[in-house]
Amino acid sequence: MLEAILTYEFLQNAFASGLIIGVIAPLLGVFIVVRRLSLIADALSHVTLAGIAGSLYLSQSVGALALLNPLYLGIASSVMGSMLIERLRSVYKHYEELAIPIILSAGIGFGAIFISLAEGFSSDLFGYLFGTVSAVSRQDLYIVAGIAVIVLAFIRIFFKELFVLSFDDEYARASGLPAKWIHFLFMIVTALVIAGSMRIVGILLVSSLMTIPVATAMRLAKSFKQTIWLSILFGQISVITGLVAAFHFDLAPGGTIVVTSIGILMIVLAYRKISLSKRRGASA
């Protein structure tokens, strides 16, 4: 396997991108899960689908755009989707969750229209939907690396504010923290991570890499920082195992990564159950 990675550039791209995503998706995912925004990640991934499908269609129908990397339009639509969600949340103050199905269905709607308009990009689209090992270009890797730099800088700069905002939104605002602005930036960074992750995990499964490792970590962690480190660890194990399995068995990496992460979750849940019943037995 190592020899193959050293030999083939596409494998280097896929593994390097995967390792980066295995850090940034669970890292941001911790904040998404504790702030109960998991469904927003799903909505944004579907908006990204519209951007990707639109870009693939444009590259077919407009000659000048034939070489345009669909990731750019995917990122743009994801960021736009995050802003629209925020706008809708403020319009429907008492029904904030309405923003999610509206944006999610808009994403699928536009995506379906672009897919119907274009013909012959089914294999490309399959890669974007469920992830790919073979089609990750060096340019894709650079984009993912660029997104990682933005995400890590954002978390580094605003970590303490994000923690307070995630734990107790009302307290954060009462303390005079610029909660609105930090949340706005958080949504844009989330949109970037979703768009960047989909090349490896796929649009339909991208939110799972942000939530399942976190769900697993929360069953074991004693502190917030421990939750972050364990989420990244489980994210890395899932990505590496998933990519190796995808390469060997010629499977979509999105599926293998997600199934691996669910496998880890099951093991941790079983471990917790056994250790809890042992503890109860000892104290009885």
Place this chain on the structure above:
Amino acid sequence: MAAPLIDIKEVSYEYEQTTALDHISMRVEEGDFLAILGPNGSGKSTLLKIMLGLIRPSEGSVALFGIDSRQFKHREWIGYVSQKSNSFNSAFPATVQEVVAGGLVKKTGLFHKMPKNTDEQVEEALDAVGMKPFLSRSISELSGGQQQRVFIARALVAKPKVLILDEPTVGIDHQNVQAFYDMLAVLNRERNITLVLVTHDVDTVTDRITHVACLNQTIHFHGFKDQLHMMSDEEREAWYGHSVRKIHHTEGSHTHA
């Protein structure tokens, strides 16, 4: 003479064409332990939110430490403890230490690292509320009363001059409510922290406070707690909206709704 810590002048607040507060004027001086009492929907929490700058009044003005609240920058001087059930995610994966350190975030400021002595400051704040032994425990493992003490520590860690508490004993059993108010009285007396409290626990709190404000859209009484008995039965009924009995105890007069 020093400016009052909180000076509310002719404040009104309307929400969806309903008047929540109608021309309220009130001062909170240094060292006060003020309880704002009133029935449900009387505008108590709205008044606290206006004090905190979370919402703007429709009319009137609020000055904090002598500065118009719109220009007031020292939010760290005002500690806030909300109704636990309202805003806190009870399954949040964080230790008591991490939660209390969150109280230093505003004081530390954007783009700045947490101070090097954060751990000592957190321990000191937890010590003040009797929760130091719980430092490494997960916040979700604690009882309601213990969690509320942790939130007081989070407010105290930035060394505020005023502590504002919105029904802090909701969900805490009666025995712990007594101990909770005792702790607040100690903070008020020994650490000279000015306290503003919204509560329904009229009986329990009366022995510990210095001032009372009776609110129901307007202020029906505001003054020393010992003067509360001077309210006539008509005034009490106008305040609470229905008959309120006044029960005399040997140590003073208590009001029961």
